[in-house]
Amino acid sequence: MKVLVTGVEGQLGYDVVKRLNLLGIENIGVDRTDFDITDKEQTEAYIFDCKPDVVIHCAAYTAVDKAEEEQGLCYAINVDGTRYISEACKKIDAKMLYISTDYVFDGEGTEAQKEDKPTAPANYYGYSKEQGELLVKELLEKYFIIRTSWVYGKNGNNFVKTMLKLGQTKDEISVVNDQVGVPTYTPDLAVSICDMLQTTKYGTYHVVNEGYCSWYEFVVEIFKQAGINIKVNSIPTSEYPTRAKRPLNSRLSKEKLDKNGFNRLPEWKDALKRYLDEL
Numbered sequence: 001m002k003v004l005v006t007g008v009e010g011q012l013g014y015d016v017v018k019r020l021n022l023l024g025i026e027n028i029g030v031d032r033t034d035f036d037i038t039d040k041e042q043t044e045a046y047i048f049d050c051k052p053d054v055v056i057h058c059a060a061y062t063a064v065d066k067a068e069e070e071q072g073l074c075y076a077i078n079v080d081g082t083r084y085i086s087e088a089c090k091k092i093d094a095k096m097l098y099i100s101t102d103y104v105f106d107g108e109g110t111e112a113q114k115e116d117k118p119t120a121p122a123n124y125y126g127y128s129k130e131q132g133e134l135l136v137k138e139l140l141e142k143y144f145i146i147r148t149s150w151v152y153g154k155n156g157n158n159f160v161k162t163m164l165k166l167g168q169t170k171d172e173i174s175v176v177n178d179q180v181g182v183p184t185y186t187p188d189l190a191v192s193i194c195d196m197l198q199t200t201k202y203g204t205y206h207v208v209n210e211g212y213c214s215w216y217e218f219v220v221e222i223f224k225q226a227g228i229n230i231k232v233n234s235i236p237t238s239e240y241p242t243r244a245k246r247p248l249n250s251r252l253s254k255e256k257l258d259k260n261g262f263n264r265l266p267e268w269k270d271a272l273k274r275y276l277d278e279l
């Protein structure tokens, strides 16, 4: 089996390739320097030449706030790019794993959102990822859509690293306490992705670490585990306006994961501990 991983220079792609190497699965990690996914010819030429059995599509436009102003670029990468990769997969009969997000949901309610809940994104990034999902479903039969949330990993910038930096320079910070979700550690997510790709249990899954918290609770735990003494104030979303609206409830149900016999990921606090050790 040969696996092609897009976005290898990003957080998730990096750890997926690491996991594939550990499992001894032949793989090629690619990024912008290999081909630009918004260029149909380049994308097709690379994939047809490489002829992978599986494509794990981790590359994406991920700047959630900036996307509100750069809608054209966000669409080109997350929708057109996904289309070109899906079409190429169809032509060579490769499986495709498309990484998606909690932001495809409106975040209404307090329960964990089921895999088949109708999507209704609250911001442009979420809309672009939703459109990518729809294309994958329309064009392919052999696909996995894997929705995840609040991603952090060693290779790239993320919320945890930002908080650790703030912890060096500030005595006090304010963090929203009414948005809940699940911080997800890329090596844990990579384990699940690599389990799935070896099966034919196609469909849409939610894969996040266990438990859930608010951003405020996440930050308190980051500083606690990192041994940083800083005052953290709890504020409502209304006191922290952002360009892109965020869903209040990002909890995701793991019903499909359980039903198909895939392992759940470890608790988010345990994952955070391993991440801080890794850093």
Ligand SMILES: NC(=O)c1ccc[n+]([C@@H]2O[C@H](COP(=O)([O-])OP(=O)(O)OC[C@H]3O[C@@H](n4cnc5c(N)ncnc54)[C@H](OP(=O)(O)O)[C@@H]3O)[C@@H](O)[C@H]2O)c1
Pocket: 006, 007, 008, 009, 010, 011, 012, 013, 031, 032, 035, 036, 037, 038, 057, 058, 059, 060, 061, 062, 077, 081, 099, 100, 101, 102, 129, 148, 149, 150, 151, 152, 155, 156
């Ligand atoms: N980060 C999160 O909190 C989060 C939450 C839920 C879901 N997700 C999804 O999880 C997946 C992985 O996220 P991540 O955090 O690992 O993303 P990331 O660190 O931002 O990495 C994305 C990678 O995609 C590459 N890329 C962007 N445009 C490209 C293009 N036109 N051609 C080729 N490569 C291109 C980027 O390269 P450049 O650096 O050169 O642009 C980067 O290496 C994405 O599908 C994302 O939507 C992320």
